[in-house]
Amino acid sequence: MYVAVKGGERAIENAHAWLAEERRGDTSVAELSLSQIREQLSLAVNRVMAEGSLYDPDLAALAIKQARGDLIEAIFLIRAYRTTLPRFGASRAVDTGAMACDRRISATFKDAPGGQVLGPTFDYTHRLLDFKLAAEGAVPPAPSAPPRREPTPHITEFLGQEGLIQSEPESEVAPRDLTREPLEFPADRALRLQSLARGDEGFVLGMAYSTQRGYARNHAFVGELRIGRVTVEMEIPELGFAIEIGEVELTECETVNQFKGSKIEPPQFTRGYGLVFGQSERKAISMALVDRALRWQELGEDNLGAPAQDEEFVLSHCDNIQATGFLEHIKLPHYVDFQSELELVRKLRREAEERIAHREAAE
Amino acid sequence: MADQEKETAARQGWMGLLARAPEAALMALWDRVEARPAYDWLRAPETGGVMVRGRAGGTGAPFNLGEMTVTRCALALADGTVGHAYVQGRSRAKAEAAALIDALMQTEAAERIRALVLAPLAAQMAERAETRAARAAATKVEFFTLVRGED
Numbered sequence: 001m002y003v004a005v006k007g008g009e010r011a012i013e014n015a016h017a018w019l020a021e022e023r024r025g026d027t028s029v030a031e032l033s034l035s036q037i038r039e040q041l042s043l044a045v046n047r048v049m050a051e052g053s054l055y056d057p058d059l060a061a062l063a064i065k066q067a068r069g070d071l072i073e074a075i076f077l078i079r080a081y082r083t084t085l086p087r088f089g090a091s092r093a094v095d096t097g098a099m100a101c102d103r104r105i106s107a108t109f110k111d112a113p114g115g116q117v118l119g120p121t122f123d124y125t126h127r128l129l130d131f132k133l134a135a136e137g138a139v140p141p142a143p144s145a146p147p148r149r150e151p152t153p154h155i156t157e158f159l160g161q162e163g164l165i166q167s168e169p170e171s172e173v174a175p176r177d178l179t180r181e182p183l184e185f186p187a188d189r190a191l192r193l194q195s196l197a198r199g200d201e202g203f204v205l206g207m208a209y210s211t212q213r214g215y216a217r218n219h220a221f222v223g224e225l226r227i228g229r230v231t232v233e234m235e236i237p238e239l240g241f242a243i244e245i246g247e248v249e250l251t252e253c254e255t256v257n258q259f260k261g262s263k264i265e266p267p268q269f270t271r272g273y274g275l276v277f278g279q280s281e282r283k284a285i286s287m288a289l290v291d292r293a294l295r296w297q298e299l300g301e302d303n304l305g306a307p308a309q310d311e312e313f314v315l316s317h318c319d320n321i322q323a324t325g326f327l328e329h330i331k332l333p334h335y336v337d338f339q340s341e342l343e344l345v346r347k348l349r350r351e352a353e354e355r356i357a358h359r360e361a362a363e
Numbered sequence: 364m365a366d367q368e369k370e371t372a373a374r375q376g377w378m379g380l381l382a383r384a385p386e387a388a389l390m391a392l393w394d395r396v397e398a399r400p401a402y403d404w405l406r407a408p409e410t411g412g413v414m415v416r417g418r419a420g421g422t423g424a425p426f427n428l429g430e431m432t433v434t435r436c437a438l439a440l441a442d443g444t445v446g447h448a449y450v451q452g453r454s455r456a457k458a459e460a461a462a463l464i465d466a467l468m469q470t471e472a473a474e475r476i477r478a479l480v481l482a483p484l485a486a487q488m489a490e491r492a493e494t495r496a497a498r499a500a501a502t503k504v505e506f507f508t509l510v511r512g513e514d
Contacts, residue, residue, distance in 0.1 A: 055415065055431035056452065085412040088433055088449075093416040093425040100492060102499050110506060118502040145503070147496030154421055168423030175426045177414065189419055190426035197417075197428050231383065232415055232431065232451075239447060241371055244379030245413060245433055246451025254421060275417045277429055 023068050037061035046249075046278025047071055051320065052078025053179070053198040055248050055277050072200075072320050079321050082179075090174075092242060094230045096252050096275070098151050101228035106155045108221050108256055114152035119227060155224040156254055156271065165256065165269040166299075185312050192294055192311060196287045197276055199318030205282060207308045207318075208289035216293045216306035219258035220272060227251045227279050251276045253284035257292050262300035270299060290314060377468055377481055380488070381461035382450045388487055392480045393460045398472075402463065405437040405445065408455035434458040440466050 024031065038045055038061040048060040052075045060078060067073035103119025106112050118124075120142075159165040175190035183191065196204055211218055231244045253274035261267035272292030274284035293308040307313050317323060381389065412430035419426060435449045436458045446466025448458045467476045 050429070053429040054412065055429060058452075059432070082412065082430060085410065085430070085432070087430075088411040088413050088435065090414040090427070091416050093418045094428075096417070096421050100496065102495060103502075116504040117499050118504065119499055120502075142498050143501040144494070144497035145500035147493055147500045149496075156420070168418070168420030170418070170422055171424045173424055175416070175424070177427045179427075190424060193417070193419060193426040194428070197426075231379070232413070233379075234413055234449070236447070236449060238437070241375060243375050243382065243449060245382045245449045246431055247383045248415060248431060250417075252421065271420050273420050275421075275428055 023066075032065060034058060034061040034065060037064050043279060044069075044071060046280050047201060047283075048074045048078055050277040050280055050283065051075045051198055051200065052082065054078050054082045072324055076321050076324065089234055091245070092233045092235070094232060094248070094250070096226070096230060096250065097154050099226055099228040099230050099250070099252070101152050101226050102279075103227040104152055104224070105226075106222070106224050108223050109155055109158065112155050112158070112224075114148065152226070154254070156256065159223075159256065159269060163268070166259075166265070166271055168271065183315060185315075187311055187315060189291075189295070189298075192315060193273065193275070193287075193291060195315045195318060196274075196290055199287075200320035200323070201280070201283045201286070203318045203320070203323075204286040204290055207293075207314055208286035210306070211289050211293045211308045216296070216304050216309045218270075218272070218289070218292045220255040220289050220292060221257070222285060222288075223254045223256035223271075225251070225253045225281055225284065227281065249278050251278065251280050251284040253281065253288040255285075255288040255292060259299070264300035270295070374465070374468070378447070378449070378461070378465060380481060380485055381448065381464060384450075384457075384484055384488065386452065386454050386457045389457060389460060389480075389484060392484055393464070395479050396476065400440050400463070400467065400472075402438040402440050402446075402466070405439055406435070408434055408436040408458045410434045410453045410455075436462050438462050438466065440470070442470070444469050 038057050041061075041064065042057075044064055045057050045060040048063055048071055049055050049057065051071075052060065052063070054060075059081065060074065063074035063077040063081075064071070066077060101114075101117060101119075103121060104114060104117045106116065110116070156165055160167060175194070176188065178191055178194055183195065187195070210216075212220075227249070229247050229249050232246050232248055233242045234245050235242045251274075253272075255272040255274075257270045257272060259265070259268060259270040270292065272288035272290075272295075274287030274289075274291065276284045276287065290308055293306070294311050294314065296303060296309050303309055411433060413433045414430050415428045416425045417428045418424065431451065432453050433449055433451060434453055434455060434457065435447075436455075437445060437447050438459075439445050444466045446462040446464070446469075448461035448465060450458050450461050464476055464480060467473065468481075
């Protein structure tokens with residue numbers, strides 16, 4: 001039986017009005033501006049841009065404000081906005097070797113050209129709450145030193161010169177785009193990287209951690225981690241040449257992984273790759289570890305049955321908007337579905353009771 | 364042909380600068396240009412997305428990283444000179460200014476626009492980049508070896 005039910009409009013309207021009031025909070029406290037969010041909660045803004053898959057700090061700040069700081073809700077808002085934008089085209093692949101680095105470290109080579117540049121890192125802080133921040137106060141300017149003017153070379157280049165690391169041959173094949181066509185398996189590496197770049201930081205971190213704990217261990221070193229700004233170029237058909245159309249901040253992680261060789265590859269180092277919008281090194285390192293684990297087939301490794309080797313498992317579950325949508329839909333009214341379940345359980349129970357009564361009568 | 368290439372390179376230079384410029388910095392300088400030419404829209408400002416691509420391993424096959432917002436427009440001055448803009452972000456005003464500057468840079472007003480807008484804008488942006496690079500340089504690790512006292 002199908003019963004159409006209407007109602008709840010007033011309840012919904014009132015709930016939304018209350019939401020707006022709760023979002024504002026205590027009105028004796030100054031309201032947050034978007035520029036405050038953009039400037040002072042910049043790592044939250046970065047996460048929303050990375051997983052929302054749209055680089056626009058002002059929009060991400062608005063989404064965070066609207067979502068009351070719920071970052072997955074903010075990512076949802078950005079994803080929804082993104083679908084309203086006409087696509088002008090695709091950029092040329094960014095040149096991360098030309099990055100203006102704020103941070104650049106290597107866990108494999110102490111004396112790499114360009115050096116170990118820490119940047120504005122949380123590393124080496126003591127993780128003690130700093131109560132000085134509870135009071136307002138001016139921050140003294142950070143020290144400066146004569147800047148490096150030449151580009152900082154990628155560290156894997158040095159291993160590549162000796163042929164000790166698997167090469168990444170350059171190509172210009174247009175990659176498939178999972179925002180334009182449904183994700184199908186097997187996915188190629190380009191699709192996997194796109195999916196991981198916009199995947200949930202927590203999920204990708206958990207998958208990466210599982211490889212470190214022994215589920216398809218791949219012995220990763222952080223060959224290089226760099227954070228900085230690169231220019232984005234695009235071919236403009238009406239002009240007949242390419243121009244820079246902007247600048248984005250990126251975090252890039254290249255892992256160097258131990259590899260004994262396989263049936264099809266000689267002993268050499270192999271690579272995992274992470275690239276994420278904004279400053280987000282936990283995500284970039286995680287992405288690189290998972291990328292490497294998912295390459296088992298291409299490198300002729302054994303399938304150990306580990307979750308991080310299973311691209312269907314990883315890619316189908318790393319998107320927090322898809323996951324949230326399906327998870328949260330079960331809270332919406334399922335009255336009719338549930339009514340039929342209820343009828344079924346009552347019927348089964350009646351039958352079971354009748355069977356017992358029947359048996360007892362027979363004894 | 365060499366002249367053509369030089370002209371293209373120069374135009375790429377200012378279009379890229381305008382695309383990357385912070386809106387506030389560009390508009391403050393553009394406001395110093397009093398004589399604004401009349402123009403017709405060839406394409407009114409429109410905001411869209413561009414898919415930013417990276418390369419696997421930094422150097423390998425391209426993949427889609429995520430989109431960025433871009434606003435574009437095209438216009439023609441009364442003498443027929445066409446100005447284009449593709450600028451980062453969602454500002455129509457910034458795109459309009461960039462397209463007008465692109466058109467004016469192809470006219471006799473070029474030197475004036477360069478002096479009033481492009482040169483100071485480039486200097487401001489270079490200074491900002493330099494400040495960040497100097498902060499980064501101060502966080503470069505200087506290793507030293509401890510005396511181990513084995514001899």
